[in-house]
Amino acid sequence: MKRLIAITGLVVLVAAIVAALSVAAPTAKTGPEAKLPPKPRLPALPAEVRSRGKWQIGVKCDTPPFGWQDTSGRNRGYDVEVARQFARWAFGSATRVDFTCTTTASRIPTLESKRVDMIISTLTWTAQREQQIDYSVPYYGAVGRLLVRNSTTVGTLKTWMSGKKVASTSGSIYDRWIKNCFKDTTFQLISSPSAGVLALKNQQVDAFMYDDAFLVGVAANDPNTRLTVHRFLDVPWGIGIRKGETSMKAWVDAAIRGMKARDMFWPIMRRTVPRRFYPTFRKNVPSPKVTPRYPRANPPENNCPA
Amino acid sequence: MFHSPVEILAAFDTGFIWDYRHELWEGFKNTMKVAAIGVALAFVIGLLMGAARAHRIPVISQIGRAYVEVIRNTPILVQMFFLYYGLAQLGYRVEAFTVAWLSIAIWGGAFNTENFRAGFEAVPARFREAGYALGFSPLQTFLNVTLPIGGRIALPSSINTYISVLKNTSLLLVISYPELTSVAYNIQANTFKTIEMFTVLALAYLAIVWTLSALIRLLEARLALPERA
Amino acid sequence: MPEIPDWFRPVAEYMLREGLPETLKIAAVAVTASTLIGLLLGTLMTINFLPLRSVIRLYVEVWRGIPILVTVLFIYWLPAFDIGPLRIQMNAYASAAVGLTLWGSAQVAEATRGAVQSIPKEQHEAAAALGLGWIGRHTFVIVPQALRRLLPPMVGLLVNIIQNTTIAFVIGVSELLETGNRQFENLTLATGNGHPFTIFGFVLVVFFIISFPLTLLARYLERRLV
Numbered sequence: 001m002k003r004l005i006a007i008t009g010l011v012v013l014v015a016a017i018v019a020a021l022s023v024a025a026p027t028a029k030t031g032p033e034a035k036l037p038p039k040p041r042l043p044a045l046p047a048e049v050r051s052r053g054k055w056q057i058g059v060k061c062d063t064p065p066f067g068w069q070d071t072s073g074r075n076r077g078y079d080v081e082v083a084r085q086f087a088r089w090a091f092g093s094a095t096r097v098d099f100t101c102t103t104t105a106s107r108i109p110t111l112e113s114k115r116v117d118m119i120i121s122t123l124t125w126t127a128q129r130e131q132q133i134d135y136s137v138p139y140y141g142a143v144g145r146l147l148v149r150n151s152t153t154v155g156t157l158k159t160w161m162s163g164k165k166v167a168s169t170s171g172s173i174y175d176r177w178i179k180n181c182f183k184d185t186t187f188q189l190i191s192s193p194s195a196g197v198l199a200l201k202n203q204q205v206d207a208f209m210y211d212d213a214f215l216v217g218v219a220a221n222d223p224n225t226r227l228t229v230h231r232f233l234d235v236p237w238g239i240g241i242r243k244g245e246t247s248m249k250a251w252v253d254a255a256i257r258g259m260k261a262r263d264m265f266w267p268i269m270r271r272t273v274p275r276r277f278y279p280t281f282r283k284n285v286p287s288p289k290v291t292p293r294y295p296r297a298n299p300p301e302n303n304c305p306a
Numbered sequence: 307m308f309h310s311p312v313e314i315l316a317a318f319d320t321g322f323i324w325d326y327r328h329e330l331w332e333g334f335k336n337t338m339k340v341a342a343i344g345v346a347l348a349f350v351i352g353l354l355m356g357a358a359r360a361h362r363i364p365v366i367s368q369i370g371r372a373y374v375e376v377i378r379n380t381p382i383l384v385q386m387f388f389l390y391y392g393l394a395q396l397g398y399r400v401e402a403f404t405v406a407w408l409s410i411a412i413w414g415g416a417f418n419t420e421n422f423r424a425g426f427e428a429v430p431a432r433f434r435e436a437g438y439a440l441g442f443s444p445l446q447t448f449l450n451v452t453l454p455i456g457g458r459i460a461l462p463s464s465i466n467t468y469i470s471v472l473k474n475t476s477l478l479l480v481i482s483y484p485e486l487t488s489v490a491y492n493i494q495a496n497t498f499k500t501i502e503m504f505t506v507l508a509l510a511y512l513a514i515v516w517t518l519s520a521l522i523r524l525l526e527a528r529l530a531l532p533e534r535a
Numbered sequence: 536m537p538e539i540p541d542w543f544r545p546v547a548e549y550m551l552r553e554g555l556p557e558t559l560k561i562a563a564v565a566v567t568a569s570t571l572i573g574l575l576l577g578t579l580m581t582i583n584f585l586p587l588r589s590v591i592r593l594y595v596e597v598w599r600g601i602p603i604l605v606t607v608l609f610i611y612w613l614p615a616f617d618i619g620p621l622r623i624q625m626n627a628y629a630s631a632a633v634g635l636t637l638w639g640s641a642q643v644a645e646a647t648r649g650a651v652q653s654i655p656k657e658q659h660e661a662a663a664a665l666g667l668g669w670i671g672r673h674t675f676v677i678v679p680q681a682l683r684r685l686l687p688p689m690v691g692l693l694v695n696i697i698q699n700t701t702i703a704f705v706i707g708v709s710e711l712l713e714t715g716n717r718q719f720e721n722l723t724l725a726t727g728n729g730h731p732f733t734i735f736g737f738v739l740v741v742f743f744i745i746s747f748p749l750t751l752l753a754r755y756l757e758r759r760l761v
Contacts, residue, residue, distance in 0.1 A: 062720050069717055071545040073553050073709075101707050105495035109612060112498065113624070132498050171495030189482050189492060194720035194729075202394040204401065222727050379746035380739045381698040384712055388739060391719070391731035476602035480705065487605060504609040508601045515600040 040258030045090055046247045049117055054096040057083045058110050058119035058240075061101035062192045063214055065272040066122050075099045078213075079120040081268040082139060082239075086255055103192065105170040108133060111240050118252060119240040122211060124173040124233070127299035134243050136252040138236030139265070141284045141292035144174060145215045146228045147200060147208040154207075154228045158305050161185045164206040167196045173233055173301060174209045181304035200225065213284070216277055235300045236292035260286040320502050326493050333489030334510070340406045340485060341472040347411035348471055352418025352464065353457075357448065359419060360426035360456075370419060377416035383477055385409055390481045402483040406475070414471040418464055425460025426452050458529055465522050469515060476511070486510065542730075546718045547737060554714030555741065561628065561700045561710065565635035566693050572636065573643020578673060580648045591644065598641040604702050607634035611706045631703035639696055646688050650681035683760045690753035694746045712738055 049055065059079050060067030067077040084094040102110050107121045111133060124142065125135055146154065146166075154160045162184040168174035170189050178187045188205050190196040196208040197218050208215070212231075219227050239256070241249050259265055265285040273281060283290055295303075323330070355373070358366040377385065386409045393400045429452050437447035476487040487507060494503040580591045598606065610633055615624035625633060654677050662672040704713040715738045723729035 061717065064721075064724055068721065070721070071549045071718065073549060073714075105491060106707070108498055109494065109500040112500075113612065114615060115624070115626070170492045175492075175496065189484070189488075191480060191482050192720060194723045195482070198391070198394060198723060198729075203399050218724060221725065375747065375750070376739075376743065379694065379698075379750055380742045381701040381712070383701040383704065384735055384738045384742065387712070387716065388731065388735040391729065391735065395729075395731050473602040476604045477702070479604070487602070487608075491608075500612045501609075501614060504605065504612055508605050508609050511602055511605055512597065512600045516596070519600075 036262055038262075039089055040254060040261070042089060042254045042258070043250045044247065045251060046117075046245065049090070049248075054091060054098060055083065055087055055118075056098045056100065056116045057086075058100045058102040058107055058116040058121055059083060060103070060107075060121045061099075062103070062194060063122055063211075065213060065217060067120075069101075076272070078140065078268055078272045079122065081271065082259070082265075083120050085259060085264065085268075086252075089255055089258075090251075103169070104172045108171075108240065111242060114242070117248065121240075123237055123240045124235050124300075125238050125294045126173055126176070126235070126301050127296070128176070128301065129240075132243070134241045134245070134249055135238035135294070136241060136249060137256050138238055138292035138294065139256050139259075139286060141234070141236040141286075141290075142211045142213065143231045143284075144177075144209060144233035145212045146230055147197070147210065147215045147218060147225055148206065148228055149200065149203070150224055150226055152206065154230070156305075157230050157232070158182075165204070166207045166209055167199050167205040168209045169193065169196070172210075173235070176301045177233060177304075178209070180301055197222075197225075213273070213281060216280060217273070220274075220277075232305070233300050233303075235295060238294070256286070260291075261288060263287045319499060320506065322493075322497050322499055322502070323506055326497075329489050329493065330486070330510075333484060333486040334514075336483065337472075337475045337485040337514075340403070340410065340478065340483070341475050343407040344410035344414055344471045344475070345468045347407070348414030348418045348467065349464075351411065351415030352422045352467075353453075355415065355419040356422025356426060356460075357453075359423045360452075361444075361448070374416045374419050377413055378420075382409065382413045382474055383480060385413060386477065386481055402478075402481050405481055406478045406483040406485070410471050410474055410478075413474065414467055417467045417470070421460045421463040421467060422456065424463070425458075426456035428459050429456045461526055461529060465519075465526060468522075469519060472518065473511070473515065540730075540733075542722070543733060546715075546722075546734065549718065550711060550714045550737070551741070553709055554711035557628070557703075557708055557710040558697070558700045561632050561635065561703055561708070562693075562697045564632045565639055565696050565700070568632070568636040569639025569643050569692070569696065570689065572640035574647050574678070576640065576644035577647020578651060578678060580644060581651045582669075595641040595644050598637040599645070603634060603638050603699055604705060606637055607631055607702055607706060610634050627703065627706045627708045630706060631700065631708055634702070635696055635699055638699075639692060642692055642695075643685075643689065646685055646692075647681065650684040651677055653684065654680050686760055687753045687757035690749055690756060694749050694753070697746055697749075698742065711741060 044050075059075060059077070061069050061075065063077070065077055066079045067075065070076055080099065083097050083099070087097040088094050090096070100110060100116050102116075102119060102121050104122075107119045107123065108129070110116055111119045118136075120139075122142070123129075123135075125138070129135075146157075148154060161178075161182045163186075165186045165188050166178060166182075167188040167190045168178065169192070175187070175189075178185055188199065190199055190208075193210060193214055196205075196210065199205045200208045201222070201224065207228075212227075215227055219225050239252050241252060266282070266287055269281055269285050270278065284292075286292055355366075355370045359370045359374075361367075386405065389409050389412075390400070390402070390405045393405065433451050433455065434447055437451040442450060475485050478485050479488045479491060482488065490503050490507040494500045497503075576591050576594065580588055580595075582588065601609075607630055610625060611627060611630035613625075615622055617623070651673075658676055658680065659672060662676040667675065700710055701712045703710050704716070707713070709717075715734045719729040719731060719734045722734075
């Protein structure tokens with residue numbers, strides 16, 4: 001008992017010394033990871049946003065862990081947290097943002113019709129979309145996966161896909177990729193990610209193709225489904241901004257870079273996924289060590305497997 | 307972006323419609339397929355259940371009443387969800403197509419039951435009595451007297467129901483059945499030509515509904531009863 | 536009385552607290568506007584002036600011919616445009632209300648036309664004999680009588696509009712069906728069992744409780760008034 005007290009006391013003492021040192025030397029440069037001020041220098045907010053006093057941001061409401069709503073109607077998820085951080089930095093409070101629910105099929109029209117300032121809604125970069133809208137710098141690196149029933153075995157993607165029924169959401173990168181690269185596959189549209197899961201479980205489709213973060217959670221919760229080993233369309237997500245709105249893009253890019261330098265994305269990810277998935281997603285989020293980049297030289301939707 | 311309705315019209319770009327004509331045609335065919343089955347079943351259900359209710363056949367009449375009241379007092383969208391996810395929950399492997407025609411047939415049948423019931427009940431009693439006087443059994447009276455006359459009385463309201471059934475196929479978007487509205491929605495999701503697509507969609511439905519209405523009313527004119535006493 | 540499962544209470548409360556008021560709000564606006572606009576248009580349709588009649592007839596046939604969902608989608612996705620200094624862009628709630636109103640007013644206009652035209656000529660002649668002009672005749676004699684015949688189908692229309700508010704779900708309005716669907720999706724993903732029968736059954740029950748008394752009222756009015 002006495003030894004226990006002694007050890008505890010020693011640990012507390014060491015912790016106090018470390019804390020004192022880090023507080024006492026806030027600007028101590030310890031190599032390349034300089035201690036940054038809590039808020040980066042951001043360019044001026046676009047005029048309309050500044051006068052409004054809050055953001056209007058389009059997010060997903062049906063895609064955990066990125067955008068969903070709980071029983072009290074609150075928006076939750078990785079994308080939503082990024083939006084709230086923007087609100088803190090722009091207006092000082094995480095509540096200064098109005099969320100609009102968008103689906104994969106409606107997010108770009110919602111942006112273009114000026115209903116929202118930007119869309120943070122699991123928006124993968126594609127060359128085709130970039131003709132229509134502007135992208136911020138990447139804020140998440142996703143990979144496509146295939147969800148199947150336990151009884152299905154899948155060899156190589158190209159051979160297996162032929163003649164099968166695969167589901168995904170309307171307007172997604174998977175929509176275009178399957179129609180471009182897998183002409184023998186019956187592409188089944190579903191209205192929401194959870195409808196895709198149900199379609200798979202009810203044997204209406206052979207596989208459900210979607211983003212890794214979402215599918216990993218589904219496979220974990222449902223012992224009758226599993227992910228295949230295939231990883232494809234390794235393309236980051238960006239925040240969608242209307243073409244030509246340079247002040248908006250400048251602000252958003254600066255904010256993302258600021259969050260990346262301060263390693264703020266990882267704590268957000270940790271808050272939105274269960275602990276056992278931490279290793280899976282550590283490399284997906286931007287951080288001082290990880291910089292997702294858009295594959296501009298090689299647009300993903302034309303990247304058909306050999 | 308746009309400053310006046312005129313500018314919106316001027317900026318319309320409908321070239322992509324030609325590119326997607328194949329998908330749109332498939333969507334149209336699917337709409338008509340489901341509508342045809344829905345109308346046919348609504349006719350059969352309406353006829354049989356309406357007759358049962360008009361003649362107050364025990365048990366069937368009560369079940370019919372419950373069926374009619376529930377379907378007519380709840381939204382068809384919710385009925386579609388209930389069927390689509392409910393049947394899957396029960397373990398049935400149902401395609402979207404099955405739920406599609408089933409849901410609109412059930413909906414149309416409920417409204418049509420009331421149409422036919424009102425029609426049959428409007429047949430003057432003396433016609434039926436004349437039938438009995440001629441030696442017809444109740445069933446024969448129904449087939450030879452009540453049905454032809456009552457059916458024609460019910461024609462206008464039945465036609466309204468059938469056209470509503472056709473229009474309600476647009477709601478099948480929510481269960482991802484690839485009918486016309488669904489296809490249009492998905493095309494705009496990939497081409498971002500949102501308002502152009504929905505304008506064309508609205509015009510397409512007008513063309514379909516107006517054409518069919520005109521044809522049906524021609525038919526109605528030929529089938530209608532002479533001026534009733 | 537079956538035991539209400541634990542998970543159901545917060546879901547049901549959420550649906551009733553967030554979804555039901557939206558449904559009722561849209562219905563209230565759509566019914567009021569449909570009635571006012573429809574009565575006006577329907578009465579105007581009876582004037583023997585072909586251009587006016589044709590324009591209103593076109594309005595009626597267009598908004599009754601296009602499925603309500605397509606009308607609502609069209610209005611919602613219209614680009615914002617300016618009328619004078621005013622920028623018009625309707626949010627989801629307004630788009631749904633306007634879409635329903637266009638359809639509802641077309642229905643009311645058609646029904647009004649039928650009702651007004653069914654008033655016997657003697658009424659017109661008697662009112663004219665009393666020295667009333669067209670407007671006076673219609674305001675004090677014809678339309679009040681037509682209203683009596685209209686009341687049962689109007690209550691029926693109210694029921695119809697309440698059901699059709701679910702169309703707003705497609706453009707993202709958080710009405711009753713949408714809130715139910717949201718919870719169904721969450722439960723499906725979190726627990727594998729979304730309880731569709733309970734959730735969508737609950738939505739059906741709520742709509743039934745609201746609509747059925749109105750349907751009975753319409754029948755009662757039909758017996759008493761017509």
